[in-house]
Amino acid sequence: MSSTHTHSKKSQILTKNQRIVLDLLQNSGEPLKAYFILDSLKKEGLNSPLQVYRALDKLVELGKIHKIESINSFIICNNSNCASNTAFTICERCGKVKEIKNKNLTDGVSDLVKDNQLEITRYNLEFYVLCKSCKIN
Amino acid sequence: MSSTHTHSKKSQILTKNQRIVLDLLQNSGEPLKAYFILDSLKKEGLNSPLQVYRALDKLVELGKIHKIESINSFIICNNSNCASNTAFTICERCGKVKEIKNKNLTDGVSDLVKDNQLEITRYNLEFYVLCKSCKIN
DNA sequence: ATTACGTATGTAATAATATAACACTTAGAG
DNA sequence: CTCTAAGTGTTATATTATTACATACGTAAT
Known part of the structure; x- marks a missing residue:
């Protein structure tokens, strides 16, 4: 070695x-x-x-x-170690995409996955939102 | 007619x-x-x-x-009222797809979304797994 | 009953996204 | 140096999806 x-x-x-x-x-x-x-x-x-x-x-x-x-x-x-798990928000109006860094969310998803006895190798989460600037206008 | x-x-x-x-x-x-x-x-x-x-x-x-x-x-x-929210498992080996009916999971995601102040209009969750029969063989 | 309108239809053409096949090159391990 | 895995360059083609336009059809208002 x-x-x-x-x-x-x-x-x-x-x-x-x-x-x-x-x-x-x-x-x-x-x-x-x-x-x-x-x-x-x-x-x-x-x-x-x-x-x-x-x-x-x-x-x-x-x-x-x-x-x-x-x-x-x-x-x-833009996460240092997100492995192959991804979570994004996509604005339905302007199309702007952001990667979700929120650890609570991704941890929570991991927990849910565990609780539901799903053996996940990786996941891809796409959340369609109305982003801040589009919400204002 | x-x-x-x-x-x-x-x-x-x-x-x-x-x-x-x-x-x-x-x-x-x-x-x-x-x-x-x-x-x-x-x-x-x-x-x-x-x-x-x-x-x-x-x-x-x-x-x-x-x-x-x-x-x-x-x-x-196969859900009567899932609106436009979707959650699937996709087997990485055989490609088999199942819609996740588990209410805990989808409720949990909804909670997470709320907790993290995301205003989601809909979401699409794709979990890559190794399905039961592929795990055995 | 006729008209106007929104929705669906049928068809041809084309755009947008992605892969197959094949010959060749390069860099590192042994 | 030689073998091998990985990458390259290129042409052709497969797969996925939309544009454009003319036509039909049901429903509601006139």
């Missing part, structure tokens, strides 16, 4: 395509669609959908981004 | 396309994809994707079926 690392340095480093896709999502902070990412990164050398989807798949697998299923979009993960 | 009956409230009656799509989902009990529904109902007179999507949209709106976002599929609602 100590002499032989099964985890190579390579596996911890993002490849170029993974890097530029992650950077774009990081800088945006908003959910982006795969083909928007493709268009945005044409100048960086991304030419085909598959290049984008492969990078996205890997980043999701690494827990660095999440897919928001109901809007076919990807967003940077 | 072969019969003379006049329904008092047309708005509560499903149209032919809505009916046959609902019947198929009802009989199946499983989540079905739009284009599978289209293929299955060719003999009933459905010819285009749009006819299917229009029926599905209406049925979702009426709360008679749900869309399971992460698998782009539609399933009959």
Whole structure:
């Protein structure tokens, strides 16, 4: 074990395509669609959908981004250790998405899951809301 | 029209396309994809994707079926009054989907939502699990 | 009974989202 | 150095969903 690392340095480093896709999502902070990412990164050398989807798949697998299923979009993960569990609010009026950081909520869901004897490997929670600014206007 | 009956409230009656799509989902009990529904109902007179999507949209709106976002599929609602709130388990191995009827879970989620001052109009919860039969084998 | 209106229908075309197949490259482990 | 796992680049294609437009049909108001 100590002499032989099964985890190579390579596996911890993002490849170029993974890097530029992650950077774009990081800088945006908003959910982006795969083909928007493709268009945005044409100048960086991304030419085909598959290049984008492969990078996205890997980043999701690494827990660095999440897919928001109901809007076919990807967003940077802003929790340090949310694993593959996700919880979002999506404004029904303006479409704004926020990842829920509230520990009470996610802990509560975990408890409910335990109480109900569900063996969950991961979950995806999408809450449709009317966000503050939309509520005012 | 072969019969003379006049329904008092047309708005509560499903149209032919809505009916046959609902019947198929009802009989199946499983989540079905739009284009599978289209293929299955060719003999009933459905010819285009749009006819299917229009029926599905209406049925979702009426709360008679749900869309399971992460698998782009539609399933009959087996709760009498779940409104537009949905909670499913999806087996990661065999893909089997079950609507969660557990009142504790859904009530709990509602409480959590209240406690965390989220104003939710509806929600969509997708729990990925290893189902009983897949756990055994 | 006729009109106006909202909703549904049928059809063709196309947009948006995602994957398959294949040949090639690269980096690290042994 | 060589083997292998992972990533790349590219073309083509599959899957999912919507736009646009013309037509039909039931209901309520006139």
